[in-house]
Amino acid sequence: DVVTAPRRIKALDPDVVNKIAAGEIIVAPVHALKELIENAVDAGSTSLEVIIKDGGLKLLQITDNGHGISKEDLPILCERFTTSKLKSFEDLTSIGTYGFRGEALASISHIAHLQVTTRTKDSNCAFRAHYDSGRLAPAKPGQSAEPKPIAGRQGTQITVEDLFYNVPIRRRAFRSASDEYNKILEMVGRYAVHCDGVAFSCKKHGEAGTGISTQSNSLTVDRIRQIHGGSVAQELIEFTSTDSRWGFKARGWTTNANYHVKKTTLLLFINHRAVDSNTIRKAIEQTYSVFLPKGGHPFTYLSLEIDPERVDVNVHPTKREVNFLNEDAIIEAICNDIRIKLAHVDTSRTFMTQT
Ligand code: ADP
Ligand code: MG
Numbered sequence: 001d002v003v004t005a006p007r008r009i010k011a012l013d014p015d016v017v018n019k020i021a022a023g024e025i026i027v028a029p030v031h032a033l034k035e036l037i038e039n040a041v042d043a044g045s046t047s048l049e050v051i052i053k054d055g056g057l058k059l060l061q062i063t064d065n066g067h068g069i070s071k072e073d074l075p076i077l078c079e080r081f082t083t084s085k086l087k088s089f090e091d092l093t094s095i096g097t098y099g100f101r102g103e104a105l106a107s108i109s110h111i112a113h114l115q116v117t118t119r120t121k122d123s124n125c126a127f128r129a130h131y132d133s134g135r136l137a138p139a140k141p142g143q144s145a146e147p148k149p150i151a152g153r154q155g156t157q158i159t160v161e162d163l164f165y166n167v168p169i170r171r172r173a174f175r176s177a178s179d180e181y182n183k184i185l186e187m188v189g190r191y192a193v194h195c196d197g198v199a200f201s202c203k204k205h206g207e208a209g210t211g212i213s214t215q216s217n218s219l220t221v222d223r224i225r226q227i228h229g230g231s232v233a234q235e236l237i238e239f240t241s242t243d244s245r246w247g248f249k250a251r252g253w254t255t256n257a258n259y260h261v262k263k264t265t266l267l268l269f270i271n272h273r274a275v276d277s278n279t280i281r282k283a284i285e286q287t288y289s290v291f292l293p294k295g296g297h298p299f300t301y302l303s304l305e306i307d308p309e310r311v312d313v314n315v316h317p318t319k320r321e322v323n324f325l326n327e328d329a330i331i332e333a334i335c336n337d338i339r340i341k342l343a344h345v346d347t348s349r350t351f352m353t354q355t
Contacts, residue, residue: 022107029056030183035104040064046216053205055180065155068120071127074147078131080106115159119152126152185211189227190267190274232299235259241337246326247307250334256345260296267301287335291342
C-alpha cells in the first residue's frame with residue numbers, strides 16, 4: 001500500500017528527550033564518574049573517595065569534603081540545565097570550573113538510581129535526597145520525597161546505583177565488569193596525578209585493598225610513582241613551555257630516553273579537564289621517535305593551560321574533546337621544549353659514560 005500523507009510531527013515528551021540526552025553524555029560508568037570527580041574538585045574538595053561495585057554498573061559512590069550543596073538547592077539539583085557555574089553564554093569564554101551546563105546529575109538521574117547526601121559548613125546536619133528523572137523522589141514507594149535531615153560530615157556523597165537499569169540494550173552491551181573497573185581506575189588515576197593538594201582513593205566495594213590511594217600533600221612525581229610505578233617515576237624529567245603569542249602555558253613530566261614501553265601513556269589535561277587528543281599524542285610520539293628504539297614509547301603527563309577565550313570547550317556534551325586556536329603552533333612549541341630536555345639528558349649521559 002502506498003503512503004499518501006506524511007505522518008504528523010509531534011514534540012517528544014521531555015522525559016524521553018532527557019533519557020536520550022543522558023545516553024549520549026553517559027556512555028559507560030567511567031563517564032558518570034568523571035563528571036562526579038569534576039564536581040567534587042569544583043566544590044573545593046581536598047579528599048575524594050570512590051567505591052565501585054561491578055565495574056560501576058551496580059554501584060558508583062563518591063564521597064568528598066567540599067563545600068556541599070544548600071538544602072534549598074536540592075529540589076532543582078537534578079533538573080537539566082541547572083548549575084551554579086554559568087550564568088550567560090559569554091561566561092563560557094572564561095569558565096574556570098570543570099562543569100558548566102548542569103547536565104551531569106540530571107543525566108544520571110534519568111538512567112540510574114541516584115542518592116545525594118550533603119552538608120554545608122553552615123548547616124547543623126546533613127540532608128539526604130533521592131532522585132528519579134530529574135526530580136526529588138521517595139526512597140521507597142509511599143514515603144515522602146522531601147530531603148531528610150541526617151547526621152553527616154561537611155561535603156557531599158553521591159551514590160549511583162543500577163546504571164542503565166532502564167536502558168536494557170546499553171546495560172547488556174557491557175560484557176566485563178573488570179574492563180569497566182580498569183577504565184575507572186585509569187580515570188581516577190589521571191585526576192589523582194593532576195590534582196595538587198587532593199587525596200584520592202578508589203576501591204571495590206567490600207574489599208580491603210585499594211586500587212588507588214594518594215595523599216593530598218604528595219608531590220606530582222610521588223603520585224605518578226604511586227599510580228604508575230617506580231620504573232616510570234625514576235626516569236621522569238620535568239618540562240615547561242610557554243608562549244604569550246599563543247596564550248598558553250604548559251608543564252608536565254615526561255620519561256627520558258632510558259624508558260620505553262610498547263604503548264604511549266599520555267595523561268593530558270587542558271585547562272584542568274582530562275581530555276584526549278590524537279594530534280598531541282602523535283606529535284609526542286614523533287618527538288620521541290629519534291630518542292627511543294623502534295616501537296618504543298614514552299609516558300607523558302601534560303597539563304596545558306590556554307587562555308579561556310581561545311578554547312572552545314563546547315564542541316561535545318561529554319567535553320572529552322576541546323578545540324583551541326593555534327593548535328599546531330602550541331603543540332610544536334611544547335614538543336620542541338620536550339625535545340631540548342631529552343637531548344640534554346641524552347648528551348649528559350653520553351658524557352658520563354665517556355669519562
Ligand atoms: P554542572 O557541574 O555543569 O554545574 P552538574 O549536574 O554536574 O552540573 O551539577 C549541578 C550543580 O550541583 C553544580 O553546579 C553544583 O552547584 C552542584 N554540585 C554537584 N556536585 C557537587 C558536589 N560534589 N559538591 C558541591 N556541589 C555539587
Ligand atoms: Mg558537573
